[in-house]
Amino acid sequence: MTVRVGVIGTGNIGTSHARDLASRVAGATVTALYDADAGKSAALAAELGAVSLPTYEDVIASDRVDAVLVASPDNVHAEQALACLSTGKPTLCEKPLAPVEADARAVVDAEVAVGRRLIMMGFMRRFDPGYVELKSQLGPEGIGDPLIVRNCHRNEIAPYGLDSELSLTNAAIHEIDINRWLVDDEYAWVQVLTGRSGPLTPEEQHDPLFVLLQTTAGTLVEIEMFVQSQLGYEVTCNVTAGLGVAEMGDGSYVTTARARHRGHGLPAQWLGRFQEAYRLQLQGWITHLVTGGPMPGASAWDGFVDSLVANRAIDSLRTGERVEITLPERPALYA
Amino acid sequence: MTVRVGVIGTGNIGTSHARDLASRVAGATVTALYDADAGKSAALAAELGAVSLPTYEDVIASDRVDAVLVASPDNVHAEQALACLSTGKPTLCEKPLAPVEADARAVVDAEVAVGRRLIMMGFMRRFDPGYVELKSQLGPEGIGDPLIVRNCHRNEIAPYGLDSELSLTNAAIHEIDINRWLVDDEYAWVQVLTGRSGPLTPEEQHDPLFVLLQTTAGTLVEIEMFVQSQLGYEVTCNVTAGLGVAEMGDGSYVTTARARHRGHGLPAQWLGRFQEAYRLQLQGWITHLVTGGPMPGASAWDGFVDSLVANRAIDSLRTGERVEITLPERPALYA
């Protein structure tokens, strides 16, 4: 069986996903595309032997589409996920589920009403060989229980300008999700600290943000979210645990020395660091659809919780205070 | 189009290849298997929805097989490659093409007689992200021309006992091949030096071997081939070039510290380090067959040259002298 995928949104990440599905993932083919820029989706459709359709609803409804990949702008993810749910087609939805908690909640409620798990969230770090190796080091056979987790998430430059709240809902939400997964726990409170900002930070914005969370078991989680670091793209995660410590680097193979300097390059953006994670996520999703095995990635519930926590972080950024995090009851569908 | 692959040999590496083709490579399916141990191939066939056939000739001849993967013992590679050639089916042949130069030559001659490039050699390091990144650092935009290349190839333990000549034709042949590719040049001479051996080395054998080669452009290439290093599996490659130096490590993501020690683990064997290279090689082969694009890996001619050099290295090991390397003219087919 080959899964015929329709892709909504053919920007950088949507294009990358479509090409991976077409030629680097077993069991998948891309049949239909939509983008607000019709010329862009038409060109990609020609390259991949797919059709470009005039609306995203056409992609979802197409009888040549078995499953949908949503890679559109953040603020329409929830609306499009709801449309997918109404047709019962499995959906891989890029993160975040929604920038606003209520919109994310609406998707969860709709999926619960359907009664089947159809949505997988595109938190691709759960498939990254680095994070997977890091998680495998935790626990009694390894370095013990996690006590303190430090995350750095640095971009070279903010692609659409710096907006501290967007740093939380669009970027730090990766750490919000991956640390829940890494330590297998939920957060009890969040506090966003600001201080001295980098030289490119406009008035009334803050960069880096220093996000501090504590889980219900007491693990402290810290995120340095530095959107305009001028450094390149870099993601690190260091865990202090009860029996040892572990640090995730970037998996580089080659060290080069020239002209009085030895070291590694840093990529300009995230496709370099997480290229393989994206492909593995797609393969995991397709294999799940083909074999009927368990969904391997983050659920809509995860997407909702991550959005809720990002919203509480915004509350903390606005007030300067620590904000408690209370989760609603988890529906049985996500047990 | 889906390429239906028949796999000859379902030992460790053949099984790994078959599973990759079945579920991790776009455009491929596994339809037929053969192994001298029929129970083994039958079990794998059941797992993959393929058939197990009584002889390797049956696999090659099957009308359910479009292309053949040869993963049998070294000494039958050439014979099976010839059989594949006689049917005109594309073949991915595990390394070496043959332990004996003349057998490798016979395959080249047969392919030239067919007049089409059908055989791709399984020198998977050409697909390894580490070697690819290393090669990309060479040249005028990078660290300049390679002057000295140092290779370490260490195994934890020799799986079938230590035989120094086998260390050359079965193991060091990886470095013989990858360094030709890396520096894009042929060897002019080889010398195998022996010295103090490791504690597990039997009388009359040598381990490590220290293989020294020089290319026609003068680049010195050195190989430490240490089969019973007791260390784990490790492959490194360091290049001193005209404008800088580059070192290929193992691409680990996680550093762990416990009990007064901080570091990385080393894998027990090669499937860990080169797992992704094997998959990428298979994907490259299948994509080549589907799209008709250029063959992305080593050719039968490469396999022949590598076997010839390994045979000259054996001459040097036996005599203790430097041995000149003279290549026959390259057939136009491999231009």
Next chain:
Amino acid sequence: MTVRVGVIGTGNIGTSHARDLASRVAGATVTALYDADAGKSAALAAELGAVSLPTYEDVIASDRVDAVLVASPDNVHAEQALACLSTGKPTLCEKPLAPVEADARAVVDAEVAVGRRLIMMGFMRRFDPGYVELKSQLGPEGIGDPLIVRNCHRNEIAPYGLDSELSLTNAAIHEIDINRWLVDDEYAWVQVLTGRSGPLTPEEQHDPLFVLLQTTAGTLVEIEMFVQSQLGYEVTCNVTAGLGVAEMGDGSYVTTARARHRGHGLPAQWLGRFQEAYRLQLQGWITHLVTGGPMPGASAWDGFVDSLVANRAIDSLRTGERVEITLPERPALYA
């Protein structure tokens, strides 16, 4: 000129200091020793050609002593420093100046009354090649202004049992001092967070402690103080700055691989990591005394500020709240 030093306290660190002064520091000699354990000081005196005296006051008063090194238990540092001040003899005082802020303040007041800078504090990290190199990377020529500084300070095991308040006044006080020096700023507030503790932590104690400070310029400083980490001794310091980041490791020379593992050893305790810093501190102190150049290390004022901050950290640990830090006016003597 040779400076004749009297050493008070011949435990581990006092003995190490005395031996360094006797044979590894230019311009110094050790002439008198005192320890509560008279046998211990007598043995060391015999080794170094010095005399062992019955009281610490005898050491300070001796006309064979030009300068005094105080290496006694924390709680008598201030009392002994006051005694040294009363004789006008230059003094190198081990850290902390006092566990209790008021005692530290008394020493500052006494030194101000004397009107000369006689006391240098033994915060040896200011002489450590690692910290010196790290500090040299900051600023406009380097990675820019420091925005976030992360410190880890890990011991294998608490030598006298785990006491969280002692973790602050005896151990974390190193980070309290070195970060003031590193970013050249004073702290505005401190908050001590606790969470999940390591497996060796007794009831009602916390380990690790997570100490968060912010300087007046807004730099966030974080300290992981993990006294019973079971890991070995390790100190790291990572700086995120406006133009780049810098990380201080342990300066190891040799990487070793054996039995499927490659890495570095970690020392059991601090003399290994900071051996050279201790020697350089002693040489700096002696050279200052011989040449009359500026005092190269931390002053009594630094020692007082560090004790004050550690006391505010204890307040935070007890209350769970953020505690503001207000410094008294700096006396002109320390301008």
Next chain:
Amino acid sequence: MTVRVGVIGTGNIGTSHARDLASRVAGATVTALYDADAGKSAALAAELGAVSLPTYEDVIASDRVDAVLVASPDNVHAEQALACLSTGKPTLCEKPLAPVEADARAVVDAEVAVGRRLIMMGFMRRFDPGYVELKSQLGPEGIGDPLIVRNCHRNEIAPYGLDSELSLTNAAIHEIDINRWLVDDEYAWVQVLTGRSGPLTPEEQHDPLFVLLQTTAGTLVEIEMFVQSQLGYEVTCNVTAGLGVAEMGDGSYVTTARARHRGHGLPAQWLGRFQEAYRLQLQGWITHLVTGGPMPGASAWDGFVDSLVANRAIDSLRTGERVEITLPERPALYA
């Protein structure tokens, strides 16, 4: 007791030695200096409170000089060492003992005639914390017996122009010495291989040189000697041993990342990398003179053997052949 040292030669290294002796080494003082450039030695004498004398013989003969440090050009080391021997004054002689084997031999013969060990050779790497740590890893408690040792010795640029024979007697002689010390064995043969040279290499010269040696126990030792690498100054040493491998890096403390690159700086020249080794060597020499303990560094016999091996390497460079190394009997004085 304070050792009064006279220094012959106040170029870069002589000046560095004199300053170390004056202010960073316990038990030493510098009393007399000589340099062919009298203005240079007079200025340093003024700085250190010493006298500048008109001839090197005056320094050796001065009754204010207890011991002599020879830091003059290579070709007069032997002549000045002989002059020191004639007065019976202990001497620290910079490497090499002589560029020509016969001159080195004359010094050994003269010292044997005196009947006392007076000369210590300035092979400072024997005091380097990196090499000391590396050597400590060898042996049955560590990684076992050394089988293959790889050395890289790279300079940014040849200070006096590139001369391949000088690369052997002046630069590679460091590796010739340190590997004898490291593996505690003598060489059986040497072969110098040349190949592709770096872009700055003039006609008829070779750079890098690839020097291959084998010890009497069979250990293979390899030296990459790259004088005009354009890279900076770098010395590495990697050991493959019977139970593991060890690699000596540069002991850097700080890793810095800026503008898409993370790494370490490389120093422009050797004083950076080996500054501490030089100081430790001087302290070791002075402590030996003060206490009468064993001489801690390389002997005149070591200096002679190193020069002999370098001369055999020149023979190999000229002929392209492997050259056997035969040592004369070691005099009882050096047993």
